[in-house]
Amino acid sequence: MGIKQHLKEELLYKSKLPTRYFLVNAKPSVVIDYLKASHWRYEYELIPRIEQNFTSLIKHFPQLPTLPVIFNLFIKFEVSLKIHMAIEEEGIYRKFLEQKNCNHSLEHVHSEEHEEPFLAEIISLIEKEPCAKNTFCRVLITQLKRFEEELLEHAWIEENIINKRIKQLK
Ligand SMILES: [Fe+2]
Numbered sequence: 001m002g003i004k005q006h007l008k009e010e011l012l013y014k015s016k017l018p019t020r021y022f023l024v025n026a027k028p029s030v031v032i033d034y035l036k037a038s039h040w041r042y043e044y045e046l047i048p049r050i051e052q053n054f055t056s057l058i059k060h061f062p063q064l065p066t067l068p069v070i071f072n073l074f075i076k077f078e079v080s081l082k083i084h085m086a087i088e089e090e091g092i093y094r095k096f097l098e099q100k101n102c103n104h105s106l107e108h109v110h111s112e113e114h115e116e117p118f119l120a121e122i123i124s125l126i127e128k129e130p131c132a133k134n135t136f137c138r139v140l141i142t143q144l145k146r147f148e149e150e151l152l153e154h155a156w157i158e159e160n161i162i163n164k165r166i167k168q169l170k
Pocket residue numbers: 035039085088154158
């Protein structure tokens with residue numbers, strides 16, 4: 001990603017208002033539409049972009065053998081995030097829309113997979129790399145940090161709006 005594109009995204013990011021306050025009082029269908037759109041964007045926009053930048057960074061620094069190892073960790077994160085999102089859409093999102101409580105088996109499956117996949121470890125590993133001050137590496141770190149912040153906000157909404165209301169239905 002070029003620097004110009006990077007600045008454009010930075011502006012877009014800063015202009016975004018916190019959504020949680022709006023969603024707390026929104027209809028269930030609005031909340032679910034928002035969360036599903038976020039899932040889509042993670043899978044088809046953010047993750048491919050980050051993957052691309054990882055690949056060019058690895059090409060740029062072939063002398064750093066740890067970069068492909070960190071990239072592998074990112075791929076693992078990506079796989080567990082995709083599983084996590086699919087389980088949410090089939091489980092709690094549906095229950096929330098129908099305003100029914102989770103049945104026991106569903107809850108069981110969900111609790112095993114419900115650990116939110118986060119990026120903090122991957123970010124701190126890249127920050128320790130000798131290339132960390134390189135512009136392309138900094139762009140990648142910024143992207144990952146933004147993604148992490150978004151995931152935290154997303155998880156807050158799921159925990160405080162969806163899970164809370166489902167528990168209240170019991
Ligand atoms: Fe989610």
